[in-house]
Amino acid sequence: MIDAMDIQITKAKRSKLKDIDFNDLPFGKYFTDHMLEADFEDGDWKAPVIKPYQPLLLEPSLAALHYGQSIFEGIKAYKNKEGEAFIFRPRDNFKRFNVSAERMQMPVIPEEIFLEGMRRLIALDKDWIPAKEDYSLYIRPLMFASDQLIGVKPSESFKFMILLSPTGPYYSAPMKIYVEEKYSRAAPGGVGFAKNAGNYGASMLASAIAKKRGYDQVLWTDSVEHKWLQEVGTMNVFFIIGSKAITPSLEEGTILEGVTRDSAITVLKEMGLSVEERKISIEELMEAHKTGNLKEAFGTGTAATISMIKELRYKDSVIHFNTDGWKTAPELKKILKDIRDGSREDRHGWKFAV
């Protein structure tokens, strides 16, 4: 067992903080002064180290590059109005990371390394957390197979890392969505519920085609009938139909179980809506639109929190929404923001102090 006290810290000689324009922070482009690294070797996790952010020296035979044993997480740290730093629901990401690890035949990571390592790293790079509204410090834990051997088999060594990237508002403009009918993201028995690197590589062609057609993202449908709705790009999806909120259910293992999805379900219920997690088809959605019952559609995810959908295309039918008159998605977004910045009570213990 690793004692969290064992984290060895080597500080950067010079901070890059002043080199970066905090008014212009494209998502995922800049990284803080330090990173965390821990290796799994000979059946055990070695003590993590925190060191200056730097390139890795790896052989081209690195197993992860060839066979895709590679997983990640996405989490955010914020500062509240008093300037105190905290992380939003990192325990849920920790649990999900290990669900992904097990599916990909990778070792689970101890809580001490993931959570305490993250807390220490952020405490060290605290000045990098932007204090501006809608800005945050994006946290990227990852793990990959680090055997240097070409052979299709589970790796015996793995590297776990945490990177930190200051980020501005992401994806916040209402989205135009294309309902995908040719390509699939996930099938039952596959890896759709895991946050493994390959899922994203596999999705890029469909997203690129949707972009060429003038859409921001695809809404994935099931791989057999292309009829049951799954999720939008890297976001879970919700529909307000009548006075109910409906989101696709998780039981087939084809949908990533979003932490923001869970926060949204909790808050929507507190707002008085009835929330249904169930199968929902594109026909049901088009029908609800025809009868005037489809009120809102939005995506949920750590990167953008809540993103409204302003246009949805299915075959030759296009649904245009006037998002200006929406009630639910903007209120949900505001409540989540208020919990983060401290203007609303954190009743569910979602904030993890740095």
Ligand SMILES: *Cc1c(COP(=O)(O)O)cnc(C)c1O
């Ligand atoms: C990360 C991710 C989400 C959103 O999950 P959050 O925990 O809310 O950030 C949804 N779908 C996919 C495919 C994802 O990778």
